[in-house]
Amino acid sequence: MHYTDMSREELVSIQKELMHKFNEIKGKNLKLNMSRGKPSPIQLKVSYPLLDTVTSESDLVDENGVDCSNYGCLEGIDGARELLAEMIGTDKEHMLVFGNSSLNIMFDQISRAYTHGYLGHAPWSKSDKVKFLCPVPGYDRHFMITEHFGMEMINIPMTADGPDMDMVEKLVANDPTIKGMWCVPKYSNPTGITYSDETVKRLAALKPAAPDFRLFYDNAYCVHDLYDEGDNLIDIIEECEKNGNEDIVFEFVSTSKISFPGSGIAGMAASKANIADVKSHLHFQTIGHDKINQLRHVKFFKDMDGVKNHMKKHAEFIRPKFEKVLSVFERELGDLGVGTWTKPKGGYFISFDSTLNCATDIYDLCKEGGVTLTSVGATFPYGNDPNDSNLRIAPTYPTVEELEEAAELFTVAVKLASVNKLLKQN
Amino acid sequence: MHYTDMSREELVSIQKELMHKFNEIKGKNLKLNMSRGKPSPIQLKVSYPLLDTVTSESDLVDENGVDCSNYGCLEGIDGARELLAEMIGTDKEHMLVFGNSSLNIMFDQISRAYTHGYLGHAPWSKSDKVKFLCPVPGYDRHFMITEHFGMEMINIPMTADGPDMDMVEKLVANDPTIKGMWCVPKYSNPTGITYSDETVKRLAALKPAAPDFRLFYDNAYCVHDLYDEGDNLIDIIEECEKNGNEDIVFEFVSTSKISFPGSGIAGMAASKANIADVKSHLHFQTIGHDKINQLRHVKFFKDMDGVKNHMKKHAEFIRPKFEKVLSVFERELGDLGVGTWTKPKGGYFISFDSTLNCATDIYDLCKEGGVTLTSVGATFPYGNDPNDSNLRIAPTYPTVEELEEAAELFTVAVKLASVNKLLKQN
Numbered sequence: 096m097h098y099t100d101m102s103r104e105e106l107v108s109i110q111k112e113l114m115h116k117f118n119e120i121k122g123k124n125l126k127l128n129m130s131r132g133k134p135s136p137i138q139l140k141v142s143y144p145l146l147d148t149v150t151s152e153s154d155l156v157d158e159n160g161v162d163c164s165n166y167g168c169l170e171g172i173d174g175a176r177e178l179l180a181e182m183i184g185t186d187k188e189h190m191l192v193f194g195n196s197s198l199n200i201m202f203d204q205i206s207r208a209y210t211h212g213y214l215g216h217a218p219w220s221k222s223d224k225v226k227f228l229c230p231v232p233g234y235d236r237h238f239m240i241t242e243h244f245g246m247e248m249i250n251i252p253m254t255a256d257g258p259d260m261d262m263v264e265k266l267v268a269n270d271p272t273i274k275g276m277w278c279v280p281k282y283s284n285p286t287g288i289t290y291s292d293e294t295v296k297r298l299a300a301l302k303p304a305a306p307d308f309r310l311f312y313d314n315a316y317c318v319h320d321l322y323d324e325g326d327n328l329i330d331i332i333e334e335c336e337k338n339g340n341e342d343i344v345f346e347f348v349s350t351s352k353i354s355f356p357g358s359g360i361a362g363m364a365a366s367k368a369n370i371a372d373v374k375s376h377l378h379f380q381t382i383g384h385d386k387i388n389q390l391r392h393v394k395f396f397k398d399m400d401g402v403k404n405h406m407k408k409h410a411e412f413i414r415p416k417f418e419k420v421l422s423v424f425e426r427e428l429g430d431l432g433v434g435t436w437t438k439p440k441g442g443y444f445i446s447f448d449s450t451l452n453c454a455t456d457i458y459d460l461c462k463e464g465g466v467t468l469t470s471v472g473a474t475f476p477y478g479n480d481p482n483d484s485n486l487r488i489a490p491t492y493p494t495v496e497e498l499e500e501a502a503e504l505f506t507v508a509v510k511l512a513s514v515n516k517l518l519k520q521n
Numbered sequence: 522m523h524y525t526d527m528s529r530e531e532l533v534s535i536q537k538e539l540m541h542k543f544n545e546i547k548g549k550n551l552k553l554n555m556s557r558g559k560p561s562p563i564q565l566k567v568s569y570p571l572l573d574t575v576t577s578e579s580d581l582v583d584e585n586g587v588d589c590s591n592y593g594c595l596e597g598i599d600g601a602r603e604l605l606a607e608m609i610g611t612d613k614e615h616m617l618v619f620g621n622s623s624l625n626i627m628f629d630q631i632s633r634a635y636t637h638g639y640l641g642h643a644p645w646s647k648s649d650k651v652k653f654l655c656p657v658p659g660y661d662r663h664f665m666i667t668e669h670f671g672m673e674m675i676n677i678p679m680t681a682d683g684p685d686m687d688m689v690e691k692l693v694a695n696d697p698t699i700k701g702m703w704c705v706p707k708y709s710n711p712t713g714i715t716y717s718d719e720t721v722k723r724l725a726a727l728k729p730a731a732p733d734f735r736l737f738y739d740n741a742y743c744v745h746d747l748y749d750e751g752d753n754l755i756d757i758i759e760e761c762e763k764n765g766n767e768d769i770v771f772e773f774v775s776t777s778k779i780s781f782p783g784s785g786i787a788g789m790a791a792s793k794a795n796i797a798d799v800k801s802h803l804h805f806q807t808i809g810h811d812k813i814n815q816l817r818h819v820k821f822f823k824d825m826d827g828v829k830n831h832m833k834k835h836a837e838f839i840r841p842k843f844e845k846v847l848s849v850f851e852r853e854l855g856d857l858g859v860g861t862w863t864k865p866k867g868g869y870f871i872s873f874d875s876t877l878n879c880a881t882d883i884y885d886l887c888k889e890g891g892v893t894l895t896s897v898g899a900t901f902p903y904g905n906d907p908n909d910s911n912l913r914i915a916p917t918y919p920t921v922e923e924l925e926e927a928a929e930l931f932t933v934a935v936k937l938a939s940v941n942k943l944l945k946q947n
Contacts, residue, residue, distance in 0.1 A: 131592065133592055134591065139590045143590075144577045146575055146576050146577050146579070146813070147576050150572050151569035151570045151572050151573050163783075163784075164565045164569075165565060165781075165783065166557065166777075166782040167783075194621065195810065196809075199807040202807070206632055206636055209635075209636050209646075210635050210646070211669075236805075236808075239805050243805040244636065351592075357589075357590075357591065357592055357808065357809045357810065357813070358589075358811045358812065358814065376669075379628060379666055379669040380625055381622045381624055381625040382662075382783065383622075383783045384622075385784045387572070387783070387784040388784065388811065
């Protein structure tokens with residue numbers, strides 16, 4: 096029975112019960128952090144053999160004669176370019192391999208837009224206003240970058256197929272100050288949805304008023320399936336080419352959640368003109384990235400089959416965590432009409448929406464009960480969730496047992512906050 | 522006898538002899554590249570055991586409980602901060618450890634000055650004009666960064682004690698558009714000289730008109746002694762503190778020429794206010810740098826003694842190369858008055874100045890004879906050596922045998938270009 100259909104007396108009685116349950120959990124002195132999408136230590140162990148692929152006995156010269164222990168090779172070694180390209184369904188000619196962080200590449204691309212501009216266009220710093228489209232809920236660190244550069248961010252609602260494309264098409268066609276858009280096309284952070292073929296095709300066919308508009312297409316979870324049958328995402332670079340629109344997209348990929356967060360490799364795929372543009376700038380920024388670490392990744396994964404097998408091992412750890420949280424949610428909240436949540440087939444997050452718009456109260460109760468969630472509002476630009484509804488659940492780091500406790504606390508918090516709100520309203 | 526004291530007949534006869542010798546060398550079909558300060562493969566072998574310090578059997582949690590295989594620790598792990606700090610004579614509180622490239626840190630610092638400004642000061646992009654002081658001859662990649670950002674670069678002559686400080690003091694005191702200065706304080710690129718104590722003290726005591734003026738102090742060769750008795754450089758950070766001037770300097774250090782070029786670690790030392798300022802910006806740029814590689818370096822070098830021992834092994838390779846070049850120069854050019862050159866006790870370069878200002882002709886002859894030198898003018902802003910005199914010799918990569926041939930070609934080229942010029946003038 097939905098809470099909203101209950102009488103005041105029923106709600107008061109449930110409130111009492113929930114308070115009792117909440118205090119009981121609080122007494123356990125939990126101390127769990129579910130705020131970040133962080134791999135667990137045991138999951139990382141699967142990547143430890145990568146550390147043995149390059150030793151003092153290794154030949155550090157790659158198949159093209161590049162000495163990975165010395166200077167040079169700004170674009171990254173061929174093997175690494177091939178590997179990252181294959182992961183996102185493109186080819187190595189479109190790929191540059193950088194250092195350890197795709198976020199850093201995105202930041203640098205934005206920074207370059209401000210200081211130098213893209214492909215001969217004026218630097219964004221010369222514009223009075225720069226706007227960026229932000230599908231919501233989305234990834235806080237994306238929004239932090241655009242906020243840091245003083246852009247005006249425009250919320251775009253997410254649907255089950257990706258961002259609301261009617262809205263996107265209309266906005267970019269008419270406003271030349273809209274310079275870009277954040278996208279997490281597969282197992283989106285935090286909703287876990289994957290852009291439909293139609294969404295990708297419409298993105299690839301965009302005709303923005305700004306000639307230097309770019310899709311910042313963060314394909315962070317490209318191989319992060321939880322099940323044998325994963326979501327399918329078509330290659331946007333090819334779609335853009337079909338539309339003669341090849342310069343519109345910067346696609347990012349990294350092994351941070353495949354090998355090691357902080358010690359992986361990251362790349363950017365783009366059109367040939369964009370690649371040349373980036374390289375001409377990169378040439379001033381560095382002599383090259385860590386090719387020995389690139390070589391480690393090439394030797395360890397070898398090819399796409401290697402990546403897939405590796406990610407199956409990750410899924411063994413992560414799948415039960417997602418399923419545990421989802422089963423507790425279903426059991427505890429299934430019939431109450433207090434929230435909706437996503438059931439992703441991959442990625443790192445479950446997104447929860449409070450039907451009664453009391454996300455802050457839920458967050459506070461969880462905090463009081465010993466579980467830290469991602470801050471409310473973090474999934475929106477400026478940290479401002481206009482409906483106070485969204486909460487991001489990051490289930491990868493804790494153990495299944497810890498998650499069971501955390502999910503129980505979370506559901507009690509959802510119920511209690513919802514009942515409190517209904518009672519206050521009546 | 523100096524060429525300038527010779528008669529036309531003597532010069533013509535020498536010219537003929539030199540042409541013969543030049544053609545003889547040309548016939549050998551040399552193919553040597555001395556354009557970059559690049560470690561030789563055999564020298565790099567000394568660092569290969571670093572690759573074995575972290576394996577799948579290793580504990581990746583550092584002494585402070587930081588899991589180097591996971592996210593976090595934006596400032597770098599303590600051990601790496603200590604190691605890099607010790608190398609430049611400061612302490613870890615002043616040190617941030619980044620990724621693989623100190624050039625990248627410098628670039629990012631300049632870029633940040635343009636987009637956001639330092640410590641609350643206006644972004645440099647808001648200024649009509651930004652000027653930068655460039656001691657010459659200097660490092661081309663420094664000058665390339667400031668040129669890339671459209672700055673006006675002002676040449677500062679190098680003396681045996683460092684940059685001409687009278688000129689520096691006068692310029693920065695009166696011109697608020699002068700925002701910074703490049704420095705390579707030890708075994709300077711390319712002259713090999715080390716800043717005197719007085720120079721460092723005067724730099725640390727500068728009172729620039731621009732409140733956001735910064736010394737970009739690239740201590741790239743801090744431990745790169747060729748002899749047991751190396752040059753001594755006093756700690757500028759302490760000197761700045763003595764003058765209440767602690768925010769004036771960004772000091773850079775890297776292991777690119779200690780462990781692996783491209784796969785080393787790099788850091789920046791600065792005041793607490795600057796460190797906090799950088800971190801607040803870095804927080805948007807990345808979640809953290811490669812801590813596993815930081816751990817490798819900590820485990821391999823352990824401490825300053827480890828670094829010193831390691832660099833002694835490098836010196837065994839590099840010293841004979843410097844000595845070979847210098848001995849050929851001395852033997853072939855010692856009495857002719859056609860050039861002067863530095864005799865560094867460390868670093869990666871020998872700087873040669875053509876007394877008759879025919880560096881381009883010397884470069885061209887070397888190229889024709891099979892040896893590629895650093896482009897003429899590269900050691901000056903805008904690639905423009907006003908006297909056409911400076912040539913940078915990078916002796917680390919070739920073998921001693923190759924260097925002997927290259928140095929012989931070089932001295933023949935110097936003599937031939939000088940004679941040609943004198944004959945043309947007469």
